[in-house]
Amino acid sequence: MYAGNGARRRVSGRLFQWLCLAATCTGVAVLAVLLIDVLMDGLPTLSWTFLTNFPSRFPAQSGILSALVGSLWLISLTALFAVPTGVAAAVWLEEYERKGRLSRLIELNISNLAGVPSIIYGLLGLGLFVRWMGLGRSLMSGALTMALLVVPVIIINCREALRAVPRSQREAAYALGATRSQVIWHIILPMAIPGTLTGIILSLSRAIGETAPLITIGALTFIAFLPNSPMDAFTALPIQIFNWVSRPQAGFHAVAASGIIVLLVVLLSMNGVAIWFRDRSRRRLQW
């Protein structure tokens, strides 16, 4: 079957290997070009006043303070709603109902929700929170919308962390007469905490960069004050960046690049913390 000209086959094999390598490197190269492009455009306008100024009609005086604070508010509120819900749901799916018909329906539903475009969640937030519940274009509407968006991701990540707890631990506790809730609270959750935290942080870092749902629920892009309560209007890093990118003046494009650097630094530090937790959990879970 594989007989034939040996030399030619070796050459085509070599060529194919190079082709595969080139394809892989293209992805890496694009990432590098993107980062270099953003740094070159944005570093000159990145300064302390950029971090402490409010947005302005003039690019040189524009700052990102309200967007940065808005994003921090938004992500904290989102975490407040999404983390308990996601973890509890993961515990239920993993430790209680493992093979029931209802849990299979929920599982199927979760994997479908994870594939729903984020802008659809924005429409849900607009119809449900902004209009129907009358929360307006507030931080609360934004955070609830984001929470619904990340809950499926948190559930998927947390279940993986729970699954990594060795069976023997559960069985040892059950053998000593512990009830299911005692096993979960005293054995499984403490052991799964590092892995769970990794999953939670990675899910939340997705919410930090999400733009489309916030635009859909009508978050504002020009805000010259800081929110004081969850019912206040707000702006966030990605929407502020979008606003600057979509203006025609080149001055605002540079400011947008500076905003992107701030956003990427926030994301990078979140991911760094997540990776640190993951390494810790790997070390602890070696039996």
Added chain:
Amino acid sequence: MAGISTSSVQAAAAAAQVGAAPNRSLQTPRARGLRERLIEAPLFAAAFVTILTTAGIVAVLLVETLSFFRVVPLRMFLTDTQWTPLFSDKHYGIIVLLSATMLTSVGAMFVALPLGLLAAIFLSEYASPRVHRVIKPVLEILAGIPTVVYGYFALLFVTPALQRMIPQTAVFNGLSASIVMGFMILPLVSSMSEDAMAAVPRSLREGGYSLGATRFEVATRIVVPSALSGIVAAFILAISRAVGETMIVAIAAGQSPTLALSPLVPIETMTAYIVQVSLGDTPHGSLEYQTIFAVGSTLFLMTLLLNIISQRVLRRFREEYQ
């Protein structure tokens, strides 16, 4: 039992502590059962939130879409060749937005599919474990970059580069958005395809080698065909991701609803239209407000269908090697 070893001492200690703490262990079995039920209820409620989310999405989309279709007949929505809800002469032909979405998605696939598949073959068949450990996370970063950043990159880096190569390229065009979107989706294609290739049993590869096949022949004639359903599932999911992608196309492809086949002119995808209307101050209950839900429903149905097909294909392939 070998499973219960030193590691279980910790568990035993914790369990003992549970027993020693308040007199729970003295409760009757029935009281314990009740307590367990009470604890399970909120956990179940949390899981049920996901069902409510889906129900909420369907309800919100359905209510607004139905009131939309009370004014605009479904036939007009499907057959009209103009999309002008924001002008005085109103037309509601979804085909205009749909064709733009198709154009950018297909364009993105031209980048993501070949590069993603080749990268997957490289990572699964050629890369040493060390190279693999470095390259894979770097590729994953591509998937983690916020889409608004890609939009910036498409509009202010890729488009000017394209204009230098093809002078008639407009400032807003589908091509630039497609290319950048393709790179955003590349990691999805490569990591799902690689997973599928990793599931191909070693014995199949070794059978190939024992017949004198080269690595290239094993990769292209044994591994890829054996992993085909997983790869196809990855492709379909990638299309779904491209159809639902918003910020890149909203920033770089423009907001001109025209029925164009050229990738060099401004167009408007379904998602970009939703963004455009959301940015304006649309009064609640107006037909204009309802159009974004009608477009959203179309988008939701398309991605749902693609996701379901992808899952079906994937489940089939899982059965094959177990």
